[in-house]
Amino acid sequence: MSMKRILHVEHSACTSQLCQIRDKVREACHVLMYSDSDINLITLVIDEACTNIIRYAYGGESGRIILEIFQHENEAIFHLQDFAKCIDKSCLELRKTNILEPGGLGLQLIYQVMDFVQLLPPRGSVGNILELKKHLPKGSQNDL
Amino acid sequence: MTFEQKKHLHYQLLALTGEVDLHNSPQVRKQLLDIVESGYSVIVDFSALSYIDSSGIATLVEAYNLAKNNQLSLTIVGATGAPLQVMELTHLNKVFPMIDSLDEIKG
Numbered sequence: 206m207s208m209k210r211i212l213h214v215e216h217s218a219c220t221s222q223l224c225q226i227r228d229k230v231r232e233a234c235h236v237l238m239y240s241d242s243d244i245n246l247i248t249l250v251i252d253e254a255c256t257n258i259i260r261y262a263y264g265g266e267s268g269r270i271i272l273e274i275f276q277h278e279n280e281a282i283f284h285l286q287d288f289a290k291c292i293d294k295s296c297l298e299l300r301k302t303n304i305l306e307p308g309g310l311g312l313q314l315i316y317q318v319m320d321f322v323q324l325l326p327p328r329g330s331v332g333n334i335l336e337l338k339k340h341l342p343k344g345s346q347n348d349l
Numbered sequence: 350m351t352f353e354q355k356k357h358l359h360y361q362l363l364a365l366t367g368e369v370d371l372h373n374s375p376q377v378r379k380q381l382l383d384i385v386e387s388g389y390s391v392i393v394d395f396s397a398l399s400y401i402d403s404s405g406i407a408t409l410v411e412a413y414n415l416a417k418n419n420q421l422s423l424t425i426v427g428a429t430g431a432p433l434q435v436m437e438l439t440h441l442n443k444v445f446p447m448i449d450s451l452d453e454i455k456g
Contacts, residue, residue, distance in 0.1 A: 220370070220371045220372035221372055223370045223371060223372055224368060224370070224372070227368075227370075227400070242434065245430065245431035245434050246434060246438070248400075248431075249400075249402065249431065249434075249435060252370060252402050253402060253403055256370070256371045256402065256403070256404065259371065260371070304410070304439055304440060304441060304444070305410055305413075305414060305444065307407060307410070307411070310403040310406060310407060310439065311402075311403040313439075314403060314435075314438060314439070317438055318438075
């Protein structure tokens with residue numbers, strides 16, 4: 206079964222864009238037939254990933270974020286691409302242990318909600334692609 | 350996101366409306382820290398809040414720690430939906446006092 210693209214959007218890497226990105230993620234997750242509860246959590250995770258790109262990958266400089274959502278067999282696949290300097294895979298390692306200490310909460314939420322998290326090699330000479338996967342709800346893969 | 354602040358005798362109420370994210374959490378942070386630094390406990394009303402991200406949560410944690418260090422409190426009221434899910438996911442619902450309604454507040 207081939208990958209079916211559900212969403213492809215490109216935004217400037219700016220905090221004012223986060224609201225629009227969340228709206229598009231919610232719409233796509235409705236199409237994928239996730240529950241309201243899962244839609245809330247997936248929207249949160251994509252928002253956290255975009256936030257990390259804005260804060261750490263671009264570090265306040267201007268740039269672009271491409272979000273693609275695919276449906277493949279029993280999974281939804283989320284690709285977040287930036288065009289900043291390549292980051293080290295160690296940036297995706299969880300370090301935080303105490304919720305009351307600052308830092309690392311966004312990454313912790315990403316791992317809690319998603320079934321699979323990895324960095325893919327960039328398509329060009331710069332940038333990063335974060336791949337996130339989450340199982341689809343039962344039944345939805347047959348209906349799409 | 351909008352907010353409304355009300356002074357009461359023993360605490361100040363900060364009611365948040367809409368979505369808190371990296372774009373506007375600095376505003377929330379300033380309001381919360383100003384309240385605590387002025388010597389008031391704070392109740393954050395989530396009743397009309399539809400979304401909060403980790404930057405908003407980090408702001409709450411910072412204000413909670415500051416309040417605790419000053420023998421004050423930070424309480425959350427009326428959390429439902431996505432904000433409640435975030436609180437549960439981070440286990441902060443077991444750290445912060447959380448109440449369903451302002452009717453539970455005395456004073």
